[in-house]
Amino acid sequence: xxxxxxxxxxxxxxxxxxxxxxxxxxxxxxxxxxxxxxxxxxxxxxxxxxxxxxxxxxxxxxxxxxxxxxxxxxxxxxxxxxxxxxxxxxxxxxxxxxxxxxxxxxxxxxxxxxxxxxxxxxxxxxxxxxxxxxxxxxxxxxxxxxxxxxxxxxxxxxxxxxxxxxxx
Amino acid sequence: xxxxxxxxxxxxxxxxxxxxxxxxxxxxxxxxxxxxxxxxxxxxxxxxxxxxxxxxxxxxxxxxxxxxxxxxxxxxxxxxxxxxxxxxxxxxxxxxxxxxxxxxxxxxxxxxxxxxxxxxxxxxxxxxxxxxxxxxxxxxxxxxxxxxxxxxxxxxxxxxxxxxxxxxxxxxxxxxxxxxxxxxxxxxxxxxxxxxxxxxxxxxxxxxxxxxxxxxxxxxxxxxxxxxxxxxxxxxxxxxxxxxxxxxxxxxxxxxxxxxxxxxxxxxxxxxxxxxxxxxxxxxxxxxxxxxxxxxxxxxxxxxxxxxxxxxxxxxxxxxxxxxxxxxxxxxxxxxxxxxxxxxxxxxxxxxxxxxxxxxxxxxxxxxxxxxxxxxxxxxxxxxxxxxxxxxxxxxxxxxxxxxxxxxxxxxxxxxxxxxxxxxxx
Numbered sequence: 138x139x140x141x142x143x144x145x146x147x148x149x150x151x152x153x154x155x156x157x158x159x160x161x162x163x164x165x166x167x168x169x170x171x172x173x174x175x176x177x178x179x180x181x182x183x184x185x186x187x188x189x190x191x192x193x194x195x196x197x198x199x200x201x202x203x204x205x206x207x208x209x210x211x212x213x214x215x216x217x218x219x220x221x222x223x224x225x226x227x228x229x230x231x232x233x234x235x236x237x238x239x240x241x242x243x244x245x246x247x248x249x250x251x252x253x254x255x256x257x258x259x260x261x262x263x264x265x266x267x268x269x270x271x272x273x274x275x276x277x278x279x280x281x282x283x284x285x286x287x288x289x290x291x292x293x294x295x296x297x298x299x300x301x302x303x304x305x
Numbered sequence: 306x307x308x309x310x311x312x313x314x315x316x317x318x319x320x321x322x323x324x325x326x327x328x329x330x331x332x333x334x335x336x337x338x339x340x341x342x343x344x345x346x347x348x349x350x351x352x353x354x355x356x357x358x359x360x361x362x363x364x365x366x367x368x369x370x371x372x373x374x375x376x377x378x379x380x381x382x383x384x385x386x387x388x389x390x391x392x393x394x395x396x397x398x399x400x401x402x403x404x405x406x407x408x409x410x411x412x413x414x415x416x417x418x419x420x421x422x423x424x425x426x427x428x429x430x431x432x433x434x435x436x437x438x439x440x441x442x443x444x445x446x447x448x449x450x451x452x453x454x455x456x457x458x459x460x461x462x463x464x465x466x467x468x469x470x471x472x473x474x475x476x477x478x479x480x481x482x483x484x485x486x487x488x489x490x491x492x493x494x495x496x497x498x499x500x501x502x503x504x505x506x507x508x509x510x511x512x513x514x515x516x517x518x519x520x521x522x523x524x525x526x527x528x529x530x531x532x533x534x535x536x537x538x539x540x541x542x543x544x545x546x547x548x549x550x551x552x553x554x555x556x557x558x559x560x561x562x563x564x565x566x567x568x569x570x571x572x573x574x575x576x577x578x579x580x581x582x583x584x585x586x587x588x589x590x591x592x593x594x595x596x597x598x599x600x601x602x603x604x605x606x607x608x609x610x611x612x613x614x615x616x617x618x619x620x621x622x623x624x625x626x627x628x629x630x631x632x633x634x635x636x637x638x639x640x641x642x643x644x645x646x647x648x649x650x651x652x653x654x655x656x657x658x659x660x661x662x663x664x665x666x667x668x669x670x671x672x673x674x675x676x677x678x679x680x681x682x683x684x685x686x687x688x689x690x691x692x693x694x695x696x697x698x699x700x701x702x703x704x705x706x707x708x709x710x711x712x713x714x715x716x717x718x719x720x721x722x723x724x725x726x727x728x729x730x731x
Contacts (some may be wrong), residue, residue, distance in 0.1 A: 143408070144407065144408035144410070146523070165643050167311075172338075173311060184707045192312075192313050192314075194313050194316060194317075196313060196314075196317050197316070197317050197321070200317070200321055201320075201321065204321070204325065204336075204337060204340045204341075207336050208334050208336040208337045208338065208340075210336075211335070211336060212333055212336065213336060213339070217336060217339055217340070218339075220340065221339060221340050221342070221343060224321075224340060224343075225343040225344070225347075226348065228314070228317060228318065228321075228343075231314065231317075232312075232314040234316060235312065235313065235438070235446070236391060236412055236440075236442065236446070237393040237395060238395060238410055239413050240395075240406075240408035240409075240410040241393065241395070241410040241411070241412055242406065242410075242411075244412055244413055244414065246413070246414050246417060247413075248390065250673065251415070254347075254350075254445065257346065258343040258344075258346040258347050259343055261342040261345065261346060262339065262341065262342050262343050264342070265338055265339045265342040266339045269335040269338060269339055269443055275331070282330065285330050286327075286330050286331070289323065289326055289327040289330055290327070292323050292326075293323055293324075293327060295352070296319050296323055296348070296352060301439055303514060
């Protein structure tokens, strides 16, 4: 009996399985504290949909749900680093799986390239985590927050302009 | 018109990275600041890699004319690859065309060269191949061009000609040049005998050993070399059975076309003049000719053969054959009018050989109900056909099932012997 659809290679199945498993694992790191049933259901369902369609905007939902749950609970211990790695890994796996249809074999050169990029993207994670743990926000001058806010707004505007459809 | 569009991966990274960071600052959420940090990098790199070009995508086949079973490569040509990191091609499936990779999806980094798709037609005919969708992706998978649709191109697939190698000669060759032995003595190279010298004989024909031994001049006589006119009549009225391509079971039309191609190639290589008549709704006719260009014309005509439901069989086969021509009728012989037309041709004095191309198209499949309606109908059709073939053979037209190399050797040798027998005309 065939387990895979014709033309689908095992590496593609592994990538899509990661899309289902990694967001759930990021939520499971909270154990023994059990998240709300709605959150668990939402993450599992949206992660399953994402695994089915890696090139779909639904991928934002499981990542945002997990990040929101951790943000609401305000946990800033070592588990946050693990969650960050798992979410970034899920994003990289989805990106790698979204280069073509399910019958497109994973290019080893492309996989190596994205592995390196994934590691590079993880560099600011421990830096930010350490900054959050060590630095006291109350000591920062008020203009710093204004500057940070303005920078983010500027980045958002720039992003909106760049992603605007081109006029023909 | 296509333009560079942000990928879902970039949108995701932007929302999680920049959106998350903004929210973290706005509401003072430390966790969001930490979790969004990797996505800020991914979003920034993706946004920065936006290409500015407007690439034009075309594909090119290495060959436009192939024999079935041969292969060619479809190559992608992109005029502007600036800012492009990855190319994905997804080829549409075409009937009777195998592709490499099997499911037609292929992608590679631009640095390692654009991906190619191997194509191998598995059945003769005109095949539309190369229809595909192409997507170009920028570095960090931020932007995508397409997928754009690339239309198919036509590929003419000639029938496989090998293997056929007959050693028998055409029964009554006629013409000026060729490789068949004539029944007449002439200036060829084929030894016929030794006789006394006569006035007019060329001196270089004198056989000196015999002349010295006998004391009288003797000359060597040879046979003239002549070519033959060969007509191939291809029955394209019906196609029975499902074609499995070159690797599977052939349909009757597959067998007919491949046999005709093999015979055409064999006779053209032997130096004979070969003509072709395709019996179909708008019957095609290629006059007698010889040489490699004529062979290509014959194969091209065979490759364009198509059955048509409107086809009606002819009552007579008007070939305009000269004496000495031989006619090969390639048919599964399921049409009574075609059998009648063949019989008329035979009665007219032409050497006719029927090449039976039914194969096992009427075989009852294993496990089929023996007394079921389809099995009974098939058996009745076979009985009627066998009766027609028996009557055709009684008229003197041999019927030979197509079996590849040497199929016609015995039959043509018998026909040649029969042609040498003196006839008494009323």
